[in-house]
Amino acid sequence: MSHATSDNSHANDQQLNSVTLLGNLVNKPEIRYLANPVQAITELTLATHSKWLDKKTNSQKEWTSFHHIKVVGEIVEQVIARAQKGDILLVQGYLASHDYAPKETVNATFIQAFAKGYTQEINQLHCSATLATPLTLVTTENNKTLAHADITISFEAAATSTKKPKQHLITRPVHIWGKQALYLSEQAAPGDTLLIEGKLNYLNDFDKSQFIDAKQIQLIKKQATNY
Template sequence: MPLSDVVQKHLNTPSPQLCAVTLLGNLVATPDIRYRANPATAVTEIVVATSSKWLDKNTNKYKEWTSYHPIKVEGELVEQALLHANKGDIVLLHGYLSNIKPSDKSENHPSIVHANFVQKFTKGYTQAINQINCSAQLTSTPKLMLTEHNKNICQATIVINQHVYNTDKQMWQIISVSRAIHAWGKQALYLAENGDMGDELMLEGKLSYASSANKEQFIEVNNIRVFKKA
């Protein structure tokens, strides 16, 4: 390959970015474990429920919201952590966002989180964890809006180019995922004032899902930093 082609290929290859999802919640159902052939690999799709509470200042009462996260687990992780798991067990997992949909669902369901660490605890109640930390690139101009309750919200779309290891192909790959982000209050104003299409971002937040029929997955931002494009 000519040197000029090698340089051009390098320039067209996106730089790997961070994507780390951490969830602690309860199994919605007992895992259905299956095995793929060539090579024989255990695989399962689980749903983990996380709940959060907040104080409604209008009613001065606490409200609770539960999110249901579809998770794909494969390989030794399945047998190490989920072989004897049951509905209601507490699960701690770490993973990254993917583009795949649950295999037994229609297209109107959120994308799966691909797990690379799973630990199971006995069933019970625990304070949930729902966190995502990632670096990304803005693929739309941030749009600032005012809600009916006079709160600032800024919406935009991002792409995350993740460097992940494909266990089937036994090689590293860059997987690009696109998500919407929602920022509120001061973070919304910061993003609207400083963010432009093509800028790099570093953000932390949680995974949320639209209440519409398609249950679209998006990132609700707690903190964000903008780095201007070169």
């Protein structure tokens, strides 16, 4: 009996998890300090806005997303300590989960601050992920096709306290629209890899749960194991 495995069987150990946001600081954050070692830490809320044309009413619609962002280390004192409510912040980071509220955040690895003003805002997410549940296909009240499922992302990031690399595994719902939804509902199965380009959105529930609104998805089928 022979046991064949994929040559890239370790490729899924590390997956892409990247978020870029450009928006307005909702309020002046409170800075705290961790001990052993001493590090500045804060949580902030960034607002991004999206606009679209409602074809039913032929009117412009606007939606504001509020992103909870955790910031640790020198960047807090170098950038956030001087930032004011309404300032424009460019944030690079990754999706993260915590045991305390808010449980779903973006952990920032880079922040650049700009003075108040108008700019085209950015809400971009790029990730590779494993499809964790079967896709559910529904038709919305606006007669649009939607598929939704849970995905998992496995990645390595520095621990807050020790700064040592730590393996993380997070789960998020993903929403997929239109022809992509139909295609993936027929072709994708749990265990497959999805390469996702999209944006962060939030459910209108008590926790404002975070989900991924997919724009483009590439499907990589899981290679069967032969015996």
